[in-house]
Amino acid sequence: MTERPNSFALDNRAELHGADTYTRVFAINKRTRTLILLAFFCFLIAAVMIAGFVMDPQAYGPNYDLKRQMPSLNHLFGTDYLGRDMLARTIKGLSLSMTIGLVASLVSAGIAVVLGIASATLGGITDRFVNWAVDLAMGIPHLVLMILISFMMGRGLTGVVVAVAITHWPSLTRVIRAEVLQLRGEPYVKVAQALGHGSLWIGARHILPHVLPQFLVGLILLFPHAILHEAALTFLGFGLPFDQPAIGSILSEAMKHLSTGMWWLAFFPGLSLLIVVLLFKALGENLALLTNPHSFHT
Amino acid sequence: MTTHTHPHTHQHYLHIHEHDLASTHHHPATYPLLSIRDLSVRFTQYERGLRQITLETVSSLSLSVDVGEVLAVVGASGSGKSLLAQAILGILPANARISGKMTFQGQELTAQRQQQLRGREIAFVPQSVDYLDPLMKVGRQVQGVRNSRQQQQAVFERYGLAPFVAHLYPFQLSGGMLRRVLIACAVIEDVSLIIADEPTPGLSHAAALEVMRHFRELADEGRAVLIITHDINLAFDVADSIAVFYAGTIFEHAPMADFIAGPDALRHPYTKALYRALPKHGFKPHPGTQPYAGALPAGCLYAKRCEWSTPECEQGTIEMRALRGGMVRCIHAL
């Protein structure tokens, strides 16, 4: 850039024009960069999920010839005491965890939308009840509540999904309620009412399109929570059975072998989990940035 | 409202533009306190999607203000007037780029100098009371970091704020009191230039006049005051001169007396139309609208609406020029 921001130089239109052209042709603006980054994240996540689904069970099955191998070029993450390839198991595990996370986040976000909108539009006793429920759900430690629910549902896949799904709605409910309440107070919404438009018409045209970006961001930011909590539940033994290669069960199993010096059993799956969670967080935050028109203009 | 006598000379702002010719009798320096030449403010913005565009919201604006003078910059809301204040203070948003030349006390006003002078030499009275910290008592806010409690008490007394008010929070004060608090914040230091951006919203006419009188006093004590407002009536009451803001630039800078005298004394066709559109002077609606910052025509920004318009108006840059004791940006003005 030839111009300093907010400083004075004698006006030089040619120079300024040059700077503009340069910006347009060579440099990629921040919004485009963010979009490219988002696409890359989505690609990574989708690749892991699909790879897990289409993977040949043989790939992560036992191979007794190759037990307890250190990470090597053939087995990047090493193998465990049954000779199972840890890379394949990690991918399969992540894929399963992400699927559970996806289902759970969708259900949670669905609950949040219904409760948030009902609370903001119906008001009165509904509003008080929803706020009370949000406070209640937030007041109980997450993990304790999830262990209880999962235990009640008989553990396993159903237990985990239900437990994670019905405990993650409160914060998004609050966000959506606040957003809808604010929109309902906007003069243009009031004018639409005065012009004779019904609640449904206004909801569909004025309110939903505004809430949608918030909802998407909230949904994506629920993901890392859901995945971590699923892993935690399984790790503690209240979630998926051990024969399912979910990240939680892999880590839990690896714990037993740490003392025998097989550090790679916990290290690589743990690191992968961390990376996936951070990826989702970055995805949500970048999307938030992109949907907020005031966030950046440079 | 029309019979105001202005004890201040209307000539002293002229040497601003002709400073190499004129040396004034009441001001030893040959430069004005603040002078702006060809100021432009451009914003880089996203259109829908990923394309960025550049909007020239303020274009080739020239203006000057001197000690003892109250200058009112008058124009419609949302036409970019506030950007003028922000540009002088150096507080424009990050996506703004400026060009042109500004001098303060004869020296160029660079970003670094703006930072040094803000609050010390150049004070800002904002439009919104949101500029006050809602969680800090107003006395503490007015005192700031550099001043003593005695100074704060003195400035409170000056603006008729009782001592106990210092211990109140902004939400406990009325609109009129908050305005006085904002002015107190600005003048607690001995500044030489005060920039007020719409200083009277939400006040009754009487209360607004009161605020304007405070600005008048501050100018009379030897400061320069630049008031940005949409309310031309308020300007009539206290200003020495009026600068007419239109689509991001200034068309005419004229002594107040010319606005009182009427359209014949005024220079620019837009200013004349403005005068005739006042409810008390005919309420005549001149057709057309101000052009949008993204679609400014070449040449004169007013040419499309102007009855004097000729082909020359629509090409080249129309320079601000001195005419009959004022400044005008029009090639046909006589």
Next chain:
Amino acid sequence: MRFNVQENSGKSDGLCPEESRRAEPFEPMRTPSPVAATSILKLVNIRFSYRGGDPILRDVTLTVTSQERVGIIGPSGCGKSTLAKVITGFEMPQEGQVLVDGQVLPRRGFRPVQLIYQHPELAVNPHWQLGKTLAEAGDFPQKMLNKMGIDPAWLSRWPNELSGGELQRFCVARALGAQTRFVVADEITTMLDVITQAQLWEFLLDVCNRHNKGLIIITHDHNLARRICTRISHFDDLSSATDITGRNATAHTPLHELRE
């Protein structure tokens, strides 16, 4: 204080005569509505307070016919804007009624009393092109848009691309549907330059006169009120003065006097 500045002659007489003569006649709606019969807006003993607050409006009574242009003048913070919201059904009074031709304002459906806000940029959906905003209120013939000074190109613009004066034209047009009987204008030209102000009022007064719509003009500008109102109600403090509008506005100016 109260004064009748000009008698309602049914024509926008306050405005420049050449301008109105040059303008072609137009219909605001595609289906030319027969010039409606005179309507009467009545506020009966309105009492209003925001939740938990002191009453802002106390015992407010006001009668306006659709042939009048009533100015309500007072400083800000005295409850003028609240009054505007109550008249137009944006806020429900705790006591009293707003009646149009004897009918309570409908809670659902089109309200015959429309409000125009001071800040047009807040009154249009920022994510809608302006054509869509206008369509929300019905169909408007090109002629009407021309008369309002709405450039057809603006219909595909976004609100942040237009100035306040341009946006306010849309808000004014939007309020002038065929079913509108009264328009409440809450400081609608305060933030605009005086030329735009004169343009907007010329149009608004013209439509209201032609189509027999009543106007309630809330302003702090005495010169403006004197110029356009047939009747002016002054008040300084709605909440404490029990006689603000009531006695000012109804009793003192018999309607038949205005029509004569």
